[in-house]
Amino acid sequence: MAQKLEAKGGSGGNQWDDGADHENVTKIHVRGGLEGSQFIKFENFEINHLNDEHLVSVKGCYDNISGVIQALQFETNQRSSEVMGYDDNGNNFTLEVSGNKITGFHGSAEANLKSLGAYFTPLAPIKLEYQGSTTGGRPWDHGIYTGVRKVYVDYDKNGEVETRQDGDMLGENRVLGQQNEFVVDYPYEYVTSIEGTGDIGSGSSNRVRSLSFKTSKDRTSPTYGHKGERTFVFESRGRALVGGGFAIDAIGAHFAAPPIPPPPPTEKLQGPGGDRGESWDDGAFDGVRKIYVGQGENGIASVKFVYDKNNRLVLGEEHGKQTLLGYEEFELEYPSEYITTVEGYYDKVFGSESSTNKRTSPPFGMDAGVSFILGKEGHKVVGFHGKSSPELYQIGVSVAPITK
Template sequence: MAINFELKTVFIGVLIVFVFTSFQFEINHVKNEHLESVEGYYDHESGYIQGLQFKTNFRVSELIGYEKGNKFTLEVKGKKISGFHGYMRKRNILALGAYFTMILPSRLDVKGGKGGHQWDDGANHDGVTKIHVRGGFDGIQYIKFNYVKNGETQDGPIHGISGSGFTQTFEINHFNDEHLVYVEGYYDDASGVIQALQFKTNLKTSDVLGYEKGKKFLLADKGKKIIGFHGYAEKNLNSLGAYFTTVSLTKSERHGGSEGVYWDDGVFESVRTVYVSYDTNNVKSITFHYHNRTVIERQHGWQTIQDDLEEEEFELDYPNEVITYVEGTFKRFGPGKTRITSLIFKSSEGRTSPSFGVVYGTKFVLEKKGCAVVGFHGRHDDRDLVSIGAYFSPMPPPTAEKLRAQGGLRGESWDDGVFDSVRKLYVGQGDNGVAFLKVVYGRDTRIVIGEDHGNTTPLEVKEFELEYPSEYITAVDGCYDKVIGSEVEVITML
């Protein structure tokens, strides 16, 4: 059977949309998403392409069509797909090719104090292999990076000056697929010198190099790795910025049988809930609730739950918890009948699900160190789960740090939650202080208007708009006091 659809590449603003008869896959360039590869299946007997699946640096589409025939892949390492060509007959695709261009790294501006001379190690590296940090009484004196390019180590220069103090190093084993994910640091505003640095890879975290004092900063970009650094330094290290590139998603092999129908959910932002139905022999069906802006359900195996089946669930604390490990067993019950008999899920918060099913047969594990499970694939028939595999994505950088509210201790509590950015603030002034606050946030490409907090009829309202994306709030100063006419302390200035 051929795929009977028309493939169109449509450019809509910042989106590239692949449109089929009953399928649409969008790629969002605002989030620096790009198409990395296409996998497909070609049937020599009919001469038609049977199935296609698209992979970006963040997501993988569902399989469109069928897993039938010979598999092919359109991919060039280090490049992205920028166009397509091929052959068609009527509404059937006979062949598909692609054009590729280089993936340019993203540059994150420096964080830290002011002053020093500019330096730039560039982004022409595959990764960071070793970091040398020398600290002293006034803060970090110098920093030096070793990089790797095409398997060869590159020695970077020293940034800063060596004085009396201590030198600490942190090594990253790129032979074990280890890479640098983010950097946390502290800097002193008065001296303009970075006081401490801590480095996190997909596998481990360094000690704090220096002293945790001053203002905290973070160098991170979700789903990416650091391949180079830049900054300012003179007698000390004043500020630090980084270059990032994408880390490809990983698709594990399937464990279990080879019979039944192939299914592939693709990749999502996160897995929210897993439901497993089983009897005394094997797992009958599995249902996932994924998150991609909204909750999306995918079910595989027996379509209807019978009275004699057990169904249990494992719910994650979205967005703070992800699945990191899956353990299971499968057993061959006869010729052409291998089935999944049990499944266990573990999370980033150290929680373990109950054992779904009966643990017997051949054991398997789905895990990639430093990564989260972001999708599943496998095989099933109309009554059983036959096999299962997973997609892995690098663990996201740490979530926002919540500081204790400052000011008076009474009144109704409110919490807007966490967003990608703050775009605008409205501050209302009353007779004795701040009467009203409203914040406009950004999430992905959307504007989110926060709720009104306080007296919505103030004497005067002032606006503070930020120049997104180059400008962001780093600190909030204010005063609070017990004023005339109020029984509690209120905020008087922001």
């Protein structure tokens, strides 16, 4: 089932939706105007899906005042388009879901394009062709799994097992039959590519001579074996290594969508404030997208939050009671921006402000009472809890480790 990522850009305009009932996007055409992108029609930037090329992300920029999209750039698993339009210090956004491809778009437009969203579907597993000699050795194929946790490499010298690393002997006290191993921190890390070398030739003389592995954390294993004259690479952008096969003379690989790691453990930081009102807890999410703070005569009357969970918006309930003064808003540039601390003052909760990894929100409420700071080093805020009745009496946060 396709996943719908919300449209980014300004508000207003006529809504349009191409749907997700497509296998691929093949062409994209964007026409610019004096104010930005005038329209978008998917038939010009050509994508060769017959060569396993597919659209994986869209980067864009929209004007702070008009909300019109100023620039767009499309990326496939093999290349990037030119920047279409101009980036004039507006709000940047990215449409991307790891391990997925774009199969449809939606958004809004008037005389100009106002917003753009996308539909994503998981990448299908692929099997890359063997490299090396396929005429010798005993064929094998491990098939397809959800990921690779550990890689072992043995070496042979004149019929005896010998362990080497980076092509050099490990020492006179090496253990026969010992294996070199490269451990992957699965599911938080996965193998993204294999680089190998072989002989230049054909038949049984064209053997695999060395292998090395790269991961999603930019780690590279040692080079196992002696480097040959010919280099080959197994890689499929957006996919992870999930299997391999053939024979010791040759190697092939299976790639599929990368593993989805479990959410990091969360921790509740109890908030100060008054002990009146009813307790509430929004829970823990992947991050915070927007904060609404309602003003009252005595300070903060109500709050509500917009969260993100698996690239979907989750609107939290209103806590407290909105007054005629309405709400003030603070929107984050999610997912690149996240809240690191919440500072405030309380008798009830008179006022508060939030700091992110990029900036500090405007102060909400009144600067009076006992001050407090909620936050933990190396963590980000992923949820809120507290106490309220007609007004906000207490606020606390749930935090999770910051991961890249």
